[in-house]
Amino acid sequence: MYSPSDFPPFAVTVDLVVLTVRSDALCALLVRRGEAPYRGRWALPGGFVQVTESVDAAAVRELREETGVSGLHLEQLGTYGEPRRDPRMRVVSVAYLALAPDLPVPVAGTDAAAASWVPVEEVSALAFDHARILGDGVERARAKLEYTPLGTEFCAAEFTVAELRRVYEIVWGVSLDPRNFHRKVTGVDGLLVATGETTVRDGGRPAALFRRGDASVLYPPLVRVSGV
């Protein structure tokens, strides 16, 4: 059907949309490019897929290399393959979405001049088509909060209902009624597991601490509407 000699030459890369919630804003992990093209511009972290590794494995590897973290939820976002998205050659890029709790400030990787968390509202002029990829990632994250337990990925291993609510409020850009949110979230089967512990770190009355449950879908879902 085809042979190695007649296929068109492609390079395959992975790009990572790594999101976190910190200082009351949804932030993306960006690196400042140290090489041409787009030298000096902000870009999504990422890199080449190697011949011996799967594309998914390349995403995990790049995530670890760029942020030093592993074990995050990582899912395919989409594949971007316009002919001239890289000015040098034909590059097809597979984008991944990762959600992280508030991590320490990232260290710049080998081929980046800097790495930093940037509030998504303030992002501008990214390299390549990364603005579109980031936008798709943010939209995906917003949508998945409704019917998956993805919001808990933004929290530490143990968290309070209010911390989870603040994730929803910041990612969706709305404000949610604490009492109704508490009722719904504790009513979803398998979403939260009580640890029995409480914490006072948010001030006020001590709040119960929870861990992620094993639910993979939220039923009923948390709909994105709300009242003030």
Next chain:
Amino acid sequence: MYSPSDFPPFAVTVDLVVLTVRSDALCALLVRRGEAPYRGRWALPGGFVQVTESVDAAAVRELREETGVSGLHLEQLGTYGEPRRDPRMRVVSVAYLALAPDLPVPVAGTDAAAASWVPVEEVSALAFDHARILGDGVERARAKLEYTPLGTEFCAAEFTVAELRRVYEIVWGVSLDPRNFHRKVTGVDGLLVATGETTVRDGGRPAALFRRGDASVLYPPLVRVSGV
């Protein structure tokens, strides 16, 4: 950062999961391979991305070449890039999902020995990792029926509520109450546009004909549970 001379050699293909509802079953469009590897096996239609076209455009082109249809809803399903999924060389494949109304029997393309609609329940022993891709496509279709107007893509341009209901019943493998389904589906804003016409093609009392509306999400969604 990189140059054409040192990137690893990849081939990029598209694979198409084309689904339709016909004769009371959810069917996938499959081709029988005429060339090695996997000669004689059923496989998803697909082919190489050309250097001058985008990956999305390649999917549209392959869909037209293999089925003769265009204008279908086409969305990215995922990218499959295990190192040895093709025994010959490193191939990364971008899978797309397309939903079609009941089409005429497809004609075999240039490099396929045959093409045919196969009920997804009866599919076995596909080439490459196509069984997994097909499974992902079916699952995606099932899930998207809940909260998008995708079910209407399985119907002709004008359809009755009962025809849409049968799509849901067949794709989900459940049976739905006709009265509640009618109430919910006509209550979703922007999902259906009445044509004013009626048809008698399903027997019984004439049913109102509808066209797709412009809604892109279903609110409220049609949840997958039901009672007998």
Next chain:
DNA sequence: AGGCTTATCGTCAGATCGACGACAACAGAC
């Protein structure tokens, strides 16, 4: 102790859901 903050439980009216009854509007049999 009193005030402030946040957490959690409870209440209530309106919307929604599934189960199902009732009737409408056609075709075909006779």
Next chain:
DNA sequence: GTCTGTTGTCGTCGATCTGACGATAAGCCT
């Protein structure tokens, strides 16, 4: 034409869920 069978559409009812919001709990600070 009437009967029967089939399918479409509207309505009703009780259970459940939702959003708005009151009330209380339980810590900290001064």
